[in-house]
Amino acid sequence: MNTRFLETLIVLARVGSFRETAEALHVTQTAVSQRIANLEDDLDLHLLDRSSRQLKLTVHGEQVVEQARKILHLEKSIRMLARNDQPSAGPVHVGVVETVVKTWLSQLIQDITAEFPLISLAVTVDTSRNLQDLFTQKKIDLMIQDMPFLPAIGSTDYMVCGVCDYPLAWVSSPALAQGKPSFDLSSLADLRVLTFSRFSLPHANLQTFLADRGLEEVKIENFPSVESILQLLQNSYGVAAIPPAFILKELQEGSLVLQDWPTPLPISMSLFARRSATKAVHEVFQHARRSCHVAAQSVNQRAGQEWILAHDPA
Known part of the structure; x- marks a missing residue:
């Protein structure tokens, strides 16, 4: 269906004259008549009451005009979305x-x-x-x-x-080192090491880091949630090599401290x-x-x- 035909019918219904419709659309009256005739053929409906001396729409014609306005409004919206100079819009997941x-x-x-x-x-x-x-x-x-x-x-x-890259740091509660004359990387053998999920790259990097230092037997525990790791660290459950970027508050409060040890690769x-x-x-x-x-x-x-x-x- 040609939207120009629908537009012509809408204008004709508004101005009530073939001559004025032709002027508004910058076409001939013959073109207006032909468009209306083609639209009637496409729909197999009589849109104009030709028994009346004045231009008058049939019931079907009025219904088509109502729907045509919706179609043209939708077409305009689609064209606006397609224009590159329009503001970006829509959902992004x-x-x-x-x-x-x-x-x-x-x-x-x-x-x-x-x-x-x-x-x-x-x-x-x-x-x-x-x-x-x-x-x-x-x-x-x-x-x-x-x-x-x-x-x-x-x-x-x-x-x-x-x-971006996130350098890592070894993090623990301050209480974890208390009473230990030597608290360094070798202490990991006696501690739980907390890290991200088993199939994550940080977990793989941590395994390689420990293996390179002969610490393959260190106990690693995996947690998919950062909040879980932080809670366990504050409860002195273990140590973790994590980005210090998201524990600024805990470091300032003193509930967590950094250990000056060598670290795995950044994230x-x-x-x-x-x-x-x-x-x-x-x-x-x-x-x-x-x-x-x-x-x-x-x-x-x-x-x-x-x-x-x-x-x-x-």
């Missing part, structure tokens, strides 16, 4: 690991809300492994996580960008999205690096050292 939640997710949400009010963020927090499954199933549009995503390697179908966070994604997803992808950079500056200033190494957002 973002998957993040908890480390991002603890450090700069709120900055990203605030920045997107302020700059792109028509974008709505839906956030899923999970392990990197589970986020990759959700991303593969297209249940999330963008993921921020710390493991390689194999389908993206050597592929031009994905946008991939490193966003590296990356962004992943499909190149075929919507404009809104592209905007969030590009803005995430800037949000991380802003949040990192704030954390590092408060800490007095670089606990989040944000990549250049330019």
Whole structure:
């Protein structure tokens, strides 16, 4: 169905004259008549009451005009969405690991809300492994996580960008070292070492770190929740090699302390999205690096050292 025919019928119903309709649409009266005739043929309906001397719509004609207005309004909305100069809009489903939640997710949400009010963020927090499954199933549009995503390697179908690194530090409660004449890395043999989920990259890096130092027998306990690790640390349950970036409050209060020991490799966070994604997803992808950079500056200033190494957002 040609939308020009619908537009012609709407104008004709409004002005009540073939001549005025032709003037309004900058076409001939013959063209107006032909469009109405074609529309009647397409619908197999009489839209005009031709028994009346004055132009009058039939009942079907009035009903078609009502629906035609809705169709043209919808067409206009679709065309506006397709225009590149229109504001980015629509939902963006973002998957993040908890480390991002603890450090700069709120900055990203605030920045997107302020700059792109028509974008709505839906956030899923999970392990990197589970986020990759959700991303593969297209249940999330963008993921921020710390493991390689194999389908993206050597592929031009994905946008991939490193966003920041989190140096690690050994953390414990101050009470854990009390009464121990020597509290150093060798003490791990007598302690529980807390870390992230078993299939995470930080867990694998920790295993390699311990093996390289002959500490393969150290007891490692896995927890998918950062909050669980922090609670157990404060209860002197064990020690953990975690980013100090998200324990500023606990360090200031003295409920947790840092140990000056060698540490495993930092946690590296990356962004992943499909190149075929919507404009809104592209905007969030590009803005995430800037949000991380802003949040990192704030954390590092408060800490007095670089606990989040944000990549250049330019």
